[in-house]
Amino acid sequence: MNKDAPVIKVSHVGRAFGSKLVLDDISLQVEKAETFGILGPSGSGKTTLVKMLTGIDETSSGEIHVLGVKMPKLAMLQQIGYMAQSDALYTELSAKENLEFFASLYGLKGEHRTRRIKAVMELVNLEEHLRKGVAQYSGGMKRRLSLAIALLHEPPLLILDEPTVGIDPVLRLSIWNELRALNKKGTTIVLTTHVMDEAEKCDRLAMIRDGKLLAVDTPDGLLQATGSASIEEAFLYYGGVRS
Amino acid sequence: MRIRAITLRILQQFIHDKRTMALMFIAPLLVLSLMSLVFNGDDYKPVIGVSGQAVKLSASLESHDAKVKEYATAELGTDAVSEGTIDALLTLNGTTPQMVLEGSNPTANRAVMMVLEKTSQELLPSSGIKIQPEISYLYGSADMKTIDRFGPIMIGVFVFFFVFLIAGVSFLRERTTGTLERLLSTPLKRWEIVLGYVCGFGIFTVFQALLISWFSIQVLGILMTGSFGYVLLMTLLLSMTALTLGTLLSAFAANELQMIQFIPLIIVPQIFLSGLFPMDTLPLWLQRVGLATPLYYGADALMNIMIRGKGWSDIALDVYVLIGFTLLFMTLNVLALRKHRKM
Ligand SMILES: Nc1ncnc2c1ncn2[C@@H]1O[C@H](COP(=O)(O)OP(=O)(O)O)[C@@H](O)[C@H]1O
Ligand SMILES: [Mg+2]
Numbered sequence: 001m002n003k004d005a006p007v008i009k010v011s012h013v014g015r016a017f018g019s020k021l022v023l024d025d026i027s028l029q030v031e032k033a034e035t036f037g038i039l040g041p042s043g044s045g046k047t048t049l050v051k052m053l054t055g056i057d058e059t060s061s062g063e064i065h066v067l068g069v070k071m072p073k074l075a076m077l078q079q080i081g082y083m084a085q086s087d088a089l090y091t092e093l094s095a096k097e098n099l100e101f102f103a104s105l106y107g108l109k110g111e112h113r114t115r116r117i118k119a120v121m122e123l124v125n126l127e128e129h130l131r132k133g134v135a136q137y138s139g140g141m142k143r144r145l146s147l148a149i150a151l152l153h154e155p156p157l158l159i160l161d162e163p164t165v166g167i168d169p170v171l172r173l174s175i176w177n178e179l180r181a182l183n184k185k186g187t188t189i190v191l192t193t194h195v196m197d198e199a200e201k202c203d204r205l206a207m208i209r210d211g212k213l214l215a216v217d218t219p220d221g222l223l224q225a226t227g228s229a230s231i232e233e234a235f236l237y238y239g240g241v242r243s
Numbered sequence: 244m245r246i247r248a249i250t251l252r253i254l255q256q257f258i259h260d261k262r263t264m265a266l267m268f269i270a271p272l273l274v275l276s277l278m279s280l281v282f283n284g285d286d287y288k289p290v291i292g293v294s295g296q297a298v299k300l301s302a303s304l305e306s307h308d309a310k311v312k313e314y315a316t317a318e319l320g321t322d323a324v325s326e327g328t329i330d331a332l333l334t335l336n337g338t339t340p341q342m343v344l345e346g347s348n349p350t351a352n353r354a355v356m357m358v359l360e361k362t363s364q365e366l367l368p369s370s371g372i373k374i375q376p377e378i379s380y381l382y383g384s385a386d387m388k389t390i391d392r393f394g395p396i397m398i399g400v401f402v403f404f405f406v407f408l409i410a411g412v413s414f415l416r417e418r419t420t421g422t423l424e425r426l427l428s429t430p431l432k433r434w435e436i437v438l439g440y441v442c443g444f445g446i447f448t449v450f451q452a453l454l455i456s457w458f459s460i461q462v463l464g465i466l467m468t469g470s471f472g473y474v475l476l477m478t479l480l481l482s483m484t485a486l487t488l489g490t491l492l493s494a495f496a497a498n499e500l501q502m503i504q505f506i507p508l509i510i511v512p513q514i515f516l517s518g519l520f521p522m523d524t525l526p527l528w529l530q531r532v533g534l535a536t537p538l539y540y541g542a543d544a545l546m547n548i549m550i551r552g553k554g555w556s557d558i559a560l561d562v563y564v565l566i567g568f569t570l571l572f573m574t575l576n577v578l579a580l581r582k583h584r585k586m
Contacts, residue, residue: 054428056584074586077430088425090252092259097252104248105429
């Protein structure tokens, strides 16, 4: 693969459930080691899009390439760390058992597995709750554990579906710092959000509404192009609502 | 490796969920014990009527724990049998005793036959009465036994029922809580998930099968003439079928309650068609439906092993059919998972 080739290339992708078109002609590229945000209101198709990026779901039309490989492709799942919108955790088990389970699915074992579990739990600030049952976790703690699981196998591409929902501002900041650090190490991050101020922290931003791509640019670029003072204003501009 | 991870996880979930574990282990024992108490005819005192020359056997019958009623004529006695006021009527024609049993209650049948056997053995040397009385049944037949007959089937039923429900619900929750989607976002192959489930529950059900079989035979004393190993094999195969069927059907349930709704649809009809009740009187099409249910084969084999003491050649077909069912359900499971991830 060419070093400068985009990590993700989405070309004219559409997705329909039955006769309902949920995504319509989406084209975008995600570059290596950037944090790429997908911003859109609830129901706009963000989850549908990221599921297709991982290959869990298939496009109805168009193509998606990840790291140069046409999706969906089973082997590519090893290269992707996915954090679903809902916390998919086994609440009967402890955090440690959850981590060990998913680590094994990604082929981590022995010493290395133990080290990775420790590292990711420190990263999300949960190391003292490692042995606690997940049933006793708060919503924010579960969110962080989900993030930790996505980071376990050190994937070059992270896909996070609304990662900071329910996490308090202080911790949110620390998670953003960690994501930045991962970027520096060469990890590409795609995340979805419906929070406008969070979108500003992304390197580049795609705005979608009702399954249509409104714009893709850096936050500053979007502000300048629309002459807006905030991302929210810019979003309304593209959505055809002028204040 | 990945299959082992799933297996391990399922076992851990069981260990954390004490209640479900108790349900799997204790509930079958409880119900089996209850059934054994209800159906075990040990304490039942049969009421035997006598008429004509047979009156002279009264004392002997009573000494073997029967209640005896005397009737003036054989006709009166027969009427009493058909009304159910007595369990059997004994008459004596010359030297041949004749016994008419009411027959519909296997517990009573057995008790009557036991008294009769003891009585005739005792009388043999002195009275010149034949050992073998002529026996006829008004309603039932001599083949009916109670817990001995129900026991093997019920072992099969309980194993099937509990594994079906618990495997089905845990797979369903895997879907509704989103962990299934999470699993499918790892490089795990679809068949690895299915096999992981089979192994995880497999290990667990080995213990369940061991406990239930041991308890039924050793503690409850259900008739057991064949090999314990075969009983284990059959209960295990039944759980595998129940597990794969449960996980498969969970794809068609939106929540736990809907999973429970499969019980009257999938489990109860199977119990009725499993041989617990005589099949001969059923319409032919219904008998054919019975042939398509896993429980029928499990119950058939368990009865052959436990009641008739049969060996491999008589249960081989049942074994192959159950393995066939399991493989079929597993394949369908892998295909059903395509709904969630195509690759
Ligand atoms: N499996 C599905 N079947 C039918 N419609 C779906 C399915 N998944 C999502 N949708 C629809 O697609 C639209 C976008 O959903 P989603 O991608 O979850 O939005 P977002 O993540 O932006 O909130 C919604 O209108 C939703 O109802
Ligand atoms: Mg969403």
